[in-house]
Amino acid sequence: MSSRSDIFSNIRRSLGVTGTERPRLSAVAERLAQAPKGVPVARGQLPKDDMIGLFCAQAEAVQCTVSRVADSQQVPEEIANYLRNKNLPATLRMGEDARLSAMPWSKTTLALSQGRSDGADLNAVSHAFAGVAETGTLIMTSGADNPTSLNFLPDNHIIVVEAADITGDYESAWQSLRERFGKGLMPRTVNMITGPSRSGDIEQTILLGAHGPRALHLVVVG
Numbered sequence: 001m002s003s004r005s006d007i008f009s010n011i012r013r014s015l016g017v018t019g020t021e022r023p024r025l026s027a028v029a030e031r032l033a034q035a036p037k038g039v040p041v042a043r044g045q046l047p048k049d050d051m052i053g054l055f056c057a058q059a060e061a062v063q064c065t066v067s068r069v070a071d072s073q074q075v076p077e078e079i080a081n082y083l084r085n086k087n088l089p090a091t092l093r094m095g096e097d098a099r100l101s102a103m104p105w106s107k108t109t110l111a112l113s114q115g116r117s118d119g120a121d122l123n124a125v126s127h128a129f130a131g132v133a134e135t136g137t138l139i140m141t142s143g144a145d146n147p148t149s150l151n152f153l154p155d156n157h158i159i160v161v162e163a164a165d166i167t168g169d170y171e172s173a174w175q176s177l178r179e180r181f182g183k184g185l186m187p188r189t190v191n192m193i194t195g196p197s198r199s200g201d202i203e204q205t206i207l208l209g210a211h212g213p214r215a216l217h218l219v220v221v222g
Contacts, residue, residue: 035178037171044134044168051133052220055166058136059218062195068220072103072160075219079158080108082217083123088156093121097145100127100160116147117154124154128161129180130173131220135194138218139173141181142189151191157213159193163222 012019046054056066069078083090093113094100105112117124126146130139138159142148151157167173170192181187196216 033183035174037175040169040171041134044132046133046168051168052163052166055131055133055136056218056220058133059195060136062136064136064195064216064218066218066220068163070222072099072221075100075103075160075221076105076108076110078219079125080110082158083110083156086156086215089122091121091123092158093117093124093150093154095126095144095146095150097127100125117149119153121150121154123156123158124150125158125160126150128159129165129190130176131161131166131218132170132173132192133166133168134170137170137192137194139177140191140193141177141187142191143187148189148191151193152197152213155213156215156217157196158217158219160219160221163220166220 008019017024044051044054056068059066065082067078067082069075079092080090083092090109091111091113093115095116096114113121126140128138129141131137132139138161140146140148140151140159165176167176177186177190193216196213
C-alpha cells in the first residue's frame, strides 16, 4: 500500500466511511461539475475604475513597478522606455502570444527573440490572462503563447495585462478561466504571481530574485 493510500484509509476509518457511499460520491461529482464560488473578499468589490486603481496600488505595495497606457499600440515604446531608464539591455524574449505579436515592435530598437527561455535571457515579456485587484496578483496560463519559463528564469519580467481583464477577486478570475478553457481543457499550469520573487529564509532578510525575477514591471493597457 502506498503512503497516499495509507493516509486516505486512515481518514476514512476515522470518519467511519468506506468512500464508496453514493451520497458522498454524488456530492463530490456535483461540486466538481458546478464549481461553486467561495466567499469573495470585500476589498475587491469595487466599480471598475476603482478596481483597476486598487490592483495597481496592491502591485506596487509588493515591489512591482506599474505603468498605464491607453492602448496596446503604446506597449512596445513603454517597455523600451522602461528598459532604457533601468539601464538594461534592449533585448526582450517573448512567446507566441498573438496580442503581443500584433504590437508595433518595429518602432523600437528592441532586439526580440521568441520561445521559451533557457535561463540566459535577462528580460522577458508575457501577457497575463487576468489580474486580481484584491492582492495585485497576475494570473498566468502556460502554453507556447506565454511559456512558463518566462515567469521564472529571466531577471526582469514585464507583464502586460488588459484593464478589462482585471477582476476584483480570485473567484472571478477562476470563473473566467473556466469560461475561456472549459471543463477538462484547463491549461497545464496556472501561475499566480504577486510581485517579484523574494525570500526571507536567511536571517529574516528579504532577498529579491530568490526563485525567479528580481524585478517585475506591469503594463496595464486601457
